[in-house]
Amino acid sequence: MGTPEAKYAAFEEKVKRTVYLDNISPQVTETVVRTALSQFGTVKNIQFIRNYLESSNIPQCALVEMENIRQADVIVSELAQLPFMMSGMPRPVRARRAEVEMFDDRPAKPGRGISCRWLEPNDPDFEVAQALKRLTRRHAAEASFVLKHQLQEEENLAKQQNEALQANYKKYDMLDSVIADGTVQCLASHYKIRPADD
């Protein structure tokens, strides 16, 4: 299939079959993803999306191509209903349908030609163009600010959960050790209470 239309159609079909995952830990490798998602069907291809522009602390994302649309749908709906953990918990992995812009090797949409022109400073619309450029920069700054804020919140949440978890664990640990080394028995006989078995 050589014609651009056919190529593009095939590409679109591939997009439909692909699932986009994010919130993946950086430690997760391709095999892990493959094993994980093969519960839902046949995984044909996995591509991690390289993150070039943001700081390295953000979670990974991946594009997973499945065998057919139905499998992709199943994954998306399953992950929407139950939190799915990969390589650690409790931060769940999110899935959604892939979109055309997620693929950087996509073929050009047939029928679109690229043309451009230069605007000189004396052009009436030059100012507008400059304003648009400034707007772009501002938006980019806004976006990165929001991102920073989001990462901060996520970190807070994680810290909070961690503390709760550690505290709980310590409690259980203490209970365990107390039962194990007989303290409970001693105390029970001292106070004449029968220790319950639970």
Next chain:
Amino acid sequence: MVGLEETNMEDDYFNWGKKGGVGEEERVQFYESFTLEGMEYSLYDCVHLYRSGCRETDIGKLVEIYDTEDHEKKIKVVWFFRPSDIHNFLGDWKPRRNEILLASGVGQGLSNVNPLEAIVQKCNVVCASKDERNPQPSEEELRMATYIFSHNFDVGKRQILENFPDEISGIKVECFFNKRNNQQLFRLPKFQTNLRDPAGPSNVPSKLELDEATASPVKNKLKESMVGPGEQGCASNEMLRLKPALDGNGTQSARISHGQDKERHKVRFVDQPHISASDCVAFTKGDASRKKPDGVAFTKGDASRKKPDGVAFTKGDASRKKPDIDKRSWFKQPSWEVKLQRAQDAGHLVLLDNLDPSYASSEVEALVWKAFREKVEAKMIQYSTFSTPQYGKAFVIFKSRNTAERVISELNSRCLVPENWRPVIGIRRSLKGPDKTARFVGHLSIAKIRLQSQREAMRKAVSTSHCSQPNSIEYDMALEWCLQQEKSDACWKTLYEKQVEEIREARRAIRNL
């Protein structure tokens, strides 16, 4: 025309029919039938009930009809679900055109007590289940039915089941199936009459009749609350008479004439007018042909998906111009990442911003060629969770540092404007490398356990993936994360909407578009 307590007003508006038993403490009088606006209803009839604020009526089967001490007429109904009502739980099940589901099991959504005035009219529901207790309907009946059902939805387990339990809501399931021949009710569609079908009493042991539905019932669906008391009565898909939805406007005298046949009564539905009540329920049924199930809107997870709205940044990668094809085959090309890194080090890398996000890498290259007469390699940055949807970015790798510098300065001083009027920006951005040791926020571990878990089993457990079940601590924590994600998504969405608006504003000033 809402709830007439004074039945003297119109003698034919409402009348009780056959009495049933008496409730406990003799405070409640059960009935087996009643007439409402000339239509007679019996126990186990299927009816439409009006829900205020909704254009659609709900369908239920009358399982109890009674009159309280304060002379409030009440009915108890077991509900039928439309596929759209339970679209979250449909899964793979694809309903037929006019298929509904009977409620079963125990839980919210099974049944409700409503004022009798909530009845709009009868409904012809036929049971098409292959259950042996169900008298099988004929082809004709199936065709004439307004709705059919062959599955039931367990409200407790929230599942669609094909097998019918022995009883639903305390009533034997046979009452919910189609009526048998000898139980057929024959009612003439008389307008002003209380004529009861002589066969009536034999049909159902104690019928409660409910009439009319102008008041809005409190419907108990899965979303709402309220479970009716235990009822009796089997709801079978008996023949339903379509009562012209007249209440009070008298507009429509669409009488449904139902033909009686030995096996079942078919009910023909005619288009119904509004119910008079102030908020009219305007449901129309197709004539004799069945009504389509409304909004079979079960979406596989669409509604339930907590998807972020596209944060689409298509960051463009420094576009590198590919060398000619034939040359390329002579020596192996290093991978894109390697190229990127090299270009970065050598100062050849430029990031183009404010591109149309739908550009393909080749188009970016074409653009650069047209503008600068430079062959470059370009790659659009993939759209991921953190990309802005309205801005496309691409990395471009130029041949030399000077070219890169020149391009940037030109883009700054003049304005390169492609046909979509988005002036291109060129900047230098440094690449961030992948960092495997980066801390991933959100994965917790217990220090002690980590030390102990040198054992194979534990290691395996962590390295695989699983779906968390609602009975563990991690589930709660995972839900907290989900909540956090949703919040972030909402933030992004608002931001992008605002940005789109700002762009639009700015573009309004363009004169020569």
